[in-house]
Amino acid sequence: MxxxxxxxxxxxxxxxxxxxxxxxxxxxxxxxxxxxxxxxxxxxxxxxxxxxxxxxxxxxxxxxxxxxxxxxxxxxxxxxxxxxxxxxxxxxxxxxxxxxxxxxxxxxxxxxxxxxxxxxxxxxxxxxxxxxxxxxxAGQYAHGDLFSLAQTLAALTGGVVSVEDATDRAIAYSRSDTPVDEVRRLSILGHTCPEAYLAALREAGVYGRLRGGEDVVDVAARPDLGARRRLAAGITAGGRLLGTIWVQEGDTPLSEGSGQALRGAARLAALMMIGHPGGAGPESGLRQELTAGLLAGRLRPASLAGHLGVAARTGATVIAVELHETHTDGGPEAELRRARTAEMVSLHAAAFRRTAVAARLDGRLYVVAPDASPAADASRPRTSDPGLTGWTAELVTTLRRHMGTPVQAAVANPVPRLADVPQARAEADRILSVIAHDPGREVATYEDARAAVVLGEIVGLLRARPEIHDPALAALVRHDRKHGSQMCESLLGYLDAFGDVRAVADRLHIHPNTLRYRIRRAVTLTGIDLDDPEQRLVAMLELRRLRVTEES
CATH class of the missing domain: 3.40.1390.20 (HprK N-terminal domain-like)
Known part of the structure; x- marks a missing residue:
């Protein structure tokens, strides 16, 4: 009852x-x-x-x-x-x-x-x-999340990370093989920073700077106090200092971009440590769930907009990230790699823009980045922000370096409202499909892949309507299957290259005369008139449909 x-x-x-x-x-x-x-x-x-x-x-x-x-x-x-x-x-x-x-x-x-x-x-x-x-x-934060965040930040910076609350008590830290200094050791063992070092920080005005905003403070080494160089960032909300994140330098200098990574980590830590007005619990996981719901078209944009502090009519850009697994292990190790990748993407997104949020959905990672400026006229063409595209390239480079596996990303065209995010996600997915055949290509925007995306959509429509086809080309398919030949590929290459025999022959590693013979044979088998532009267009579309069907 x-x-x-x-x-x-x-x-x-x-x-x-x-x-x-x-x-x-x-x-x-x-x-x-x-x-x-x-x-x-x-x-x-x-x-x-x-x-x-x-x-x-x-x-x-x-x-x-x-x-x-x-x-x-x-x-x-x-x-x-x-x-x-x-x-x-x-x-x-x-x-x-x-x-x-x-x-x-x-x-x-x-x-x-x-x-x-x-x-x-x-x-x-x-x-x-x-x-x-x-x-x-109800507002208690999850230490497990903070430990995971600290470990991710340590990997990105090459340093040793610790998270402290507003009373200078160590509440999370990274595991590391890098030598730690005396301040770090005492902070973990005693759960609080040594008073002598705290006094030195206060005298240098470090805490005043940490309370003032999102500045990353470079704290010089103090050998006399057993302290190496550190970077520090305040974890703030509403002008209140909730805690601090410290990145201690080890035997080697901190990596380039450590300050930006630290700024993003501080923003994520604030979401983990604060409660929503009224005492709600950790917000970061909820934001990701709401983001995934919006991307999938399950939730109205108002819920996520309220969490991000933007209007539902705000425009946004969707970025899709594909981690191409090179490992066959599908167990806990693979899941751990995916989780670590998701944390890195979330950290970088938060560093780029406070309202940007990342989520995992259907095996891919997505970033939803609301516009930083007021919504523009929805009737005007919208193109990708070069700054966001550059940031995406930096993200992919970072992921490839740290994960040791191919990563690709697609930047969809900006959409005028958060309600349009599902369509932007579909567009980003199509761009990833286009560049998947070129592993060396790290990032593509809609402008880069526009023709290929549209062509892919047309081929997809043809695959969904198998009754719309040119039966003449079926003879080529039968010939290839029976003799193991490459008639379809040769004809498609010839059409794509506007009849440039030498270029196609070089790509197929055959003699130009061999290609000429194949084209003559294809014309004989199909009856296609290669001087007719409409027949050439239909042949190109049909051959692409057949190729996609064979690959799937």
Missing amino acids: PTATRASGATLRHLAPALIGPLVELLAAPDGLDRPLADVVISEPDEEPREDHRGCLVLLIGVRGAGALRPLIAAGRSGAAAVAVRTGTGDEALETLRQAAVECGTALLGVRDEARWEQVAAMARTVVDTVHQAPEL
């Missing part, structure tokens, strides 16, 4: 960081995440909606897929703040459930099969009870 409703002060925003992850997915939040959450109740399949379901998270057990539609609508109409339903991979009813939740104004959570209902209920009730009984605990 459900417990009685109570005014706990909790909201869906409190709940999201604790629940949302690999096993629970936020599918819809039509009224945002600031809706009050009174309690958590379990609803049996045949149970009628109750008055005390109002404002609750209702767990619909015993139903899934299309079977959850009726109780979902009933719970929404009874005033439920959110409904959780069991979902599975490829669930065809998912979009229907999401639309129903939006119409009811009810948030919708999808619970994977691997998650047990009792676990979900226990965790949700813990969050609600914590906010109700001890609001000050």
Whole structure:
């Protein structure tokens, strides 16, 4: 039986960081995440909606897929703040459930099969009870996230990283084989920075500079105090110093760009350490979930816009990053590499622009970078920001260096509103598909790949409509399959090169006369008139369609 409703002060925003992850997915939040959450109740399949379901998270057990539609609508109409339903991979009813939740104004959570209902209920009730009984605990940050952030920053800078809170207490640090100085050793062992070094920092005005904004402070070495050179950045929010991040130099100088990486790490650390007004928990994971939801077209832009502090009508650019795995291991090691890559991308995104946010989705990494300037006239052509393209190139170079594996990125054309982000993501995916055949190419923009992207779309439409084809070219396909020849490739190369026999022959590593013979033979087999521009165009499209079909 459900417990009685109570005014706990909790909201869906409190709940999201604790629940949302690999096993629970936020599918819809039509009224945002600031809706009050009174309690958590379990609803049996045949149970009628109750008055005390109002404002609750209702767990619909015993139903899934299309079977959850009726109780979902009933719970929404009874005033439920959110409904959780069991979902599975490829669930065809998912979009229907999401639309129903939006119409009811009810948030919708999808619970994977691997998650047990009792676990979900226990965790949700813990969050609600914590906010109700001890609001000050609701804003606790996750040390695990800070340790991971410190390790990523250490890898990017080549230094030794420590994170301290506002009382100079060490709360997270990186593992390192680099020699640490006496200050670092004592800070970790004693959980606080030695007083003599603190006094020296205060005398030098370091803390005053750290409170003043986002400056990265270069702190000179103090051999007399056992301290090597450091870079420091304040973790600030609303003019308040929440803590500091320190990067100690080891036996070798810090890497180029360490200051920029440190600035991004400080911004991410602030998201981990602060609570949303009202005492919400860690924001960084929630931002990523909201970003993934927007990219996938599951969530309205208002939720993410509120988190980023921008208007929903703000324009944005989407960047897609592809990590081409060279390792066959698909286990924990591969997942760890992907997680580390995601952290690096998030750190660099935060360093580039405070409102930029990264998310993992369907095996790729994406960055959504809202416009830094006010929204422009949506009717005017929008082109990629050279600064953002340059930043993307730097990101790819960094990832390739640290991950030791090919990385490619695509910069979609800017879109005028956050609501258009899903279309921008699709465009970025198409650009990645275009450059995937050229591993040496690190970054491409829509302007770079516009013709190839449009052509790819046309070929995709032809593949979806197999009845639209030129049967004459089927003879070439049969000939290649029977004799192991390269008639299709030779003809396509010839058409692409405007009949430049020598260039195509060199590329195919054959004699020009061999290519001439193949072209004559192709004309005989198909009856194509190569002097007819329309027949040439159809042949080029058909041969591309056939090639893509063979490759897939």
